[in-house]
Amino acid sequence: MVPISWYLLLAALLFAIGTVGALTRRNGITIFLSIELMLNSVNLTLIAYSRLLGDHTGQLVVLFVLAVAAAEAAVGLALFIAVFRHRRTIDLNRVNLLRW
Amino acid sequence: MIETLVFLVFAGLAVGSALLVVLHRNPVYSTVSLVVTLVSIAVLFVLLGAPFIGALQVLVYTGAIVVLFLFVVMLLNIGREEIAGERSLLQKGAAAAGAGIFLLMGAGLLWRQTSSVTLDELSPELVSLRALAGELFARYLLTFELVGLLLLVAVIAATVLAARTRPGERLSLDRPFAAEVDDEPSRPAAAEER
Numbered sequence: 117m118v119p120i121s122w123y124l125l126l127a128a129l130l131f132a133i134g135t136v137g138a139l140t141r142r143n144g145i146t147i148f149l150s151i152e153l154m155l156n157s158v159n160l161t162l163i164a165y166s167r168l169l170g171d172h173t174g175q176l177v178v179l180f181v182l183a184v185a186a187a188e189a190a191v192g193l194a195l196f197i198a199v200f201r202h203r204r205t206i207d208l209n210r211v212n213l214l215r216w
Numbered sequence: 217m218i219e220t221l222v223f224l225v226f227a228g229l230a231v232g233s234a235l236l237v238v239l240h241r242n243p244v245y246s247t248v249s250l251v252v253t254l255v256s257i258a259v260l261f262v263l264l265g266a267p268f269i270g271a272l273q274v275l276v277y278t279g280a281i282v283v284l285f286l287f288v289v290m291l292l293n294i295g296r297e298e299i300a301g302e303r304s305l306l307q308k309g310a311a312a313a314g315a316g317i318f319l320l321m322g323a324g325l326l327w328r329q330t331s332s333v334t335l336d337e338l339s340p341e342l343v344s345l346r347a348l349a350g351e352l353f354a355r356y357l358l359t360f361e362l363v364g365l366l367l368l369v370a371v372i373a374a375t376v377l378a379a380r381t382r383p384g385e386r387l388s389l390d391r392p393f394a395a396e397v398d399d400e401p402s403r404p405a406a407a408e409e410r
Contacts, residue, residue: 118219118220118223118263119335120335121325122223123223123260123264124321124325125325126227126230126231128318128321129231129318130230130231130234130253131317131318131321132317132318133234133237133238133314134234135310135317136310136313136314137237137238139310139314140238140310140311141238143294145243145246145247145285145288145289145294146237146238148285149237149243149250149285150237152250152281153234153237153238156253156257156277159257160257160261163261163264164264166342167264167266167338167342170336170339170342171342172342172347172348172351173351175268175269176351176352176356178266179272179352180356180359180363182273182276182277183363183366183367184363184366185281186280187366187370189281189284189285190284190370190373190374191370191373191377193284193285193374193378194375194378196288196292197292197377197378198377198378200292201380206292206294
């Protein structure tokens with residue numbers, strides 16, 4: 117039987133990879149993908165603890181995270197389309213209207 | 217034994233394709249390798265006694281969200297990220313921060329000694345979809361309804377944001393293609409301006 121800490125370590129690793137991606141890349145789409153990766157690693161943690169505690173709550177929270185991620189992806193991608201229409205780029209170093 | 221093998225194979229696959237997501241310069245490849253990551257994580261969900269969530273992960277994430285990503289990547293026709301030469305100090309710091317987060321979480325894990333906890337046998341109660349649904353529609357009914365509302369708001373917001381309108385023009389659903397006409401000539405001017 118696989119110890120639960122392996123799952124948690126894997127989730128930590130995926131989260132760290134997602135963090136590095138979200139912080140170092142400049143392409144808006146790739147940053148978004150990294151954020152999805154981070155969301156998923158947290159889901160893995162929740163499911164692992166749900167298994168450890170024999171409780172359904174973790175699985176249900178994952179269900180809600182899934183729905184929120186879907187909403188977030190829809191709105192975020194629509195924003196990218198709107199930005200791209202004006203600036204012809206989604207390089208986030210050049211989309212700096214709201215940056216101080 | 218076989219469980220450990222499955223775990224190792226899919227954990228390796230998840231980490232490898234996650235690295236590809238972050239490191240590849242072409243967003244199409246990044247998106248497709250995210251599919252591999254998500255499916256591997258779905259397998260791990262099944263291994264952890266959550267087959268329904270695993271199926272949902274494949275359906276919702278790879279079936280809907282990633283396809284949406286691919287649509288947008290191809291619609292915008294984003295090429296490879298231009299190599300700006302030097303990595304800035306900020307980016308190096310960010311990479312260090314990511315590594316630090318991993319180390320912190322790993323250290324926290326070892327400190328709490330979760331590795332010594334032994335799992336009890338997988339109970340049919342945990343896997344059962346009936347029990348899951350019972351809890352979802354009893355204790356979390358309000359949350360469930362609110363998530364439905366959130367999705368509705370997101371759909372409306374995405375439609376309004378992505379719809380093509382000119383300044384002063386109201387969003388009209390009767391003539392979805394009317395705004396397309398003679399939109400292109402304004403493009404070169406906008407490009408020069410930048």
